[in-house]
Amino acid sequence: MNPLRLLKLIARNGRFAEPAPPAPPEDPALHLPSSLRGSVQVRHVDTGSCNGCEIELGAAFGGVYDVERYGARLVASPRHADVLAVTGVVTHNMVEPLLRTVEATPQPRVVIAIGDCARDCGLFAGAYGVAGSVSDIVDVDITVPGCPPHPAAIVAALRQVTGR
Amino acid sequence: MIDVFLVILQVLVATAITPLLVGVMRQVRARMEGRVGAGLLQPYRDVRKLLAKEPLRADGSSIVLIAAPLVLLVSSLMVIALVPLVTTAYLPSIPNDLFVVVSLLLIGTVALALLGLDAGTAFGGMGSSRHMMIAALVEPTVLMSVYALSIPVGSSTLSRIVLARGADVTRVVTPAGLLAVVALVVVVLAETGRLPVDNPSTHLELTMIHEGMVLESAGRDLAWLELGSWLRLTALLGLVVNLALPWGLADTAQPLALLIAVAALCAKLLVAGGLIAAAEVFMAKVRLFRVPELLAGSFVLAFLAVTASYLAG
Numbered sequence: 001m002n003p004l005r006l007l008k009l010i011a012r013n014g015r016f017a018e019p020a021p022p023a024p025p026e027d028p029a030l031h032l033p034s035s036l037r038g039s040v041q042v043r044h045v046d047t048g049s050c051n052g053c054e055i056e057l058g059a060a061f062g063g064v065y066d067v068e069r070y071g072a073r074l075v076a077s078p079r080h081a082d083v084l085a086v087t088g089v090v091t092h093n094m095v096e097p098l099l100r101t102v103e104a105t106p107q108p109r110v111v112i113a114i115g116d117c118a119r120d121c122g123l124f125a126g127a128y129g130v131a132g133s134v135s136d137i138v139d140v141d142i143t144v145p146g147c148p149p150h151p152a153a154i155v156a157a158l159r160q161v162t163g164r
Numbered sequence: 165m166i167d168v169f170l171v172i173l174q175v176l177v178a179t180a181i182t183p184l185l186v187g188v189m190r191q192v193r194a195r196m197e198g199r200v201g202a203g204l205l206q207p208y209r210d211v212r213k214l215l216a217k218e219p220l221r222a223d224g225s226s227i228v229l230i231a232a233p234l235v236l237l238v239s240s241l242m243v244i245a246l247v248p249l250v251t252t253a254y255l256p257s258i259p260n261d262l263f264v265v266v267s268l269l270l271i272g273t274v275a276l277a278l279l280g281l282d283a284g285t286a287f288g289g290m291g292s293s294r295h296m297m298i299a300a301l302v303e304p305t306v307l308m309s310v311y312a313l314s315i316p317v318g319s320s321t322l323s324r325i326v327l328a329r330g331a332d333v334t335r336v337v338t339p340a341g342l343l344a345v346v347a348l349v350v351v352v353l354a355e356t357g358r359l360p361v362d363n364p365s366t367h368l369e370l371t372m373i374h375e376g377m378v379l380e381s382a383g384r385d386l387a388w389l390e391l392g393s394w395l396r397l398t399a400l401l402g403l404v405v406n407l408a409l410p411w412g413l414a415d416t417a418q419p420l421a422l423l424i425a426v427a428a429l430c431a432k433l434l435v436a437g438g439l440i441a442a443a444e445v446f447m448a449k450v451r452l453f454r455v456p457e458l459l460a461g462s463f464v465l466a467f468l469a470v471t472a473s474y475l476a477g
Contacts, residue, residue, distance in 0.1 A: 003446045006445075007446075010445075014198065015198050015200070016198035016199070017198065017199055017200045035217070036213060038209040039209040040213075063198050066200050068194070068199065068201070068202050070202075071206060071209060076366070076367045076369060079380055079381060079382040080379075080386060104222075105220075106220040
C-alpha cells in the first residue's frame, strides 16, 4: 500500500481500541499465582473446537478489545507461556498433545478453558470422538462460559490473571 | 581507574534503559496500529516475570540450553562495555576496536545458533541456519562501513572515530560518512531481527528466525536470551546514532558531563528506536530469498563508502 495513503488512514482513524472497562473484581476463590501480575504470555491450544471460540479469541487480541494493553500477549511456544487458553471439547487424538502441552509449560501456570465445549462438552457431549471436557483431562483454573464466549468475557478472564 | 568507572557506568545505564527502548518501540507500533499498547514499562515486567518462573528444559537437551543464554548475555554486555555509548573512555587492557566488537557479536550469534540446534526441533534448526546465513552477510558490511569511517581518522578504535567525527562537523556529512551510516542502519536492522528481515512479534513458525531458535527456552533462560538480544539492539543502535550524531559523549568523569552524556544517549536511542518502529508499520517482511539482495545492497553502499573515503579523503 502507498505509504502516504496508509499515513492518512492512521491519522484519520486514530485509536480503534474501545475504552477500557473497569478491572473485574478479584475472585479470591481462584488462587492465581501473584508472580504473573502485569505480564502474561498466552499459548492457545485447540483440542477440537469448531473455530467459533478461535474467532472470539482472535477478537480479544485484536485492535478493538486489545487485551495486550493489560499485559497479555500471545506466544508461539508453551515454553514461553504462563497461560494455556484451551478451546473446544478434548477429542481422543488431542488428549496426549494437551497433556504434553501442559507438561511443557513452566510453573507457575494457569489453564483457562474457553467456551461451553471446553467447560462441559456443550453441544458435543456424548459424541463418539470426544474424550471429555478440558477439566476431565487436566486441572482447569478459570472457565469462560459461552457458545462462543464474548471477547469481553475472555478479556475479563485474562485480566483476572494479569491483575490490571 | 577512572576509565573503569566510566565503562561500568555506561554498562549500567545502557542495561537500565534497554527494556525502555524496547517498550518505546512496541508502544509506538501499537499506537500507530490503533491499539492502546501494553505500556512503556511492559518489557521490565516481562523480564521480572520470566526470572520468577521455573526454567523448564527438554529431556535430552544438553548444557548448551543452559550455557548459550548466559554466553549471549555476557557477550552483549561486553559489546555494551566496548561500544562508545555514554563515554569515549575505554578499558586500557581491551581496545574498543571495531574488530573486537564484531568478533564479540559473532560469539553471541554462534551461541544462539547452537541453542537453536540443541533441542533438536525442526524450527530451531531452521532458525539457526537462517540466522547464520544472515550473520555471514551482515558481518562483512559492518566491518566495511565502519572501516570507511575509520579511514579519515586513521584508527579502527571506535572511540577515536566518534571523537574525531564530533570534533569536526564536516566529517559527519561527507558522502562516505552518509553512505556508511545508511549501510550500517540496514545491517543493524538485520542483525537485531527487525523488519523487513525478521518479524519480532511473529507467531508463524515457518517465517521465524530469532524466535525459532528460542522456542525451547523457558523461565530464566528465556529472560537472559531476551535481555541479551535487546542489549545487542541497544549496542548496535547506540553505535549507529553515535556515529551519525557524535556529540554529547563524556570523556571525563565530571558529573555535569556525565549527566549530559546519559541524557543525550537516552534521547538519541529512544528517538531512533521510535523512528524505526514507526517505519516498520509501513513495511512487510521480505521473502527470505530476497534478504541476501537487501544485504548485498547495503554491502555495495559500504563498499562505495570505502571507495569514496579513499578518493575524497
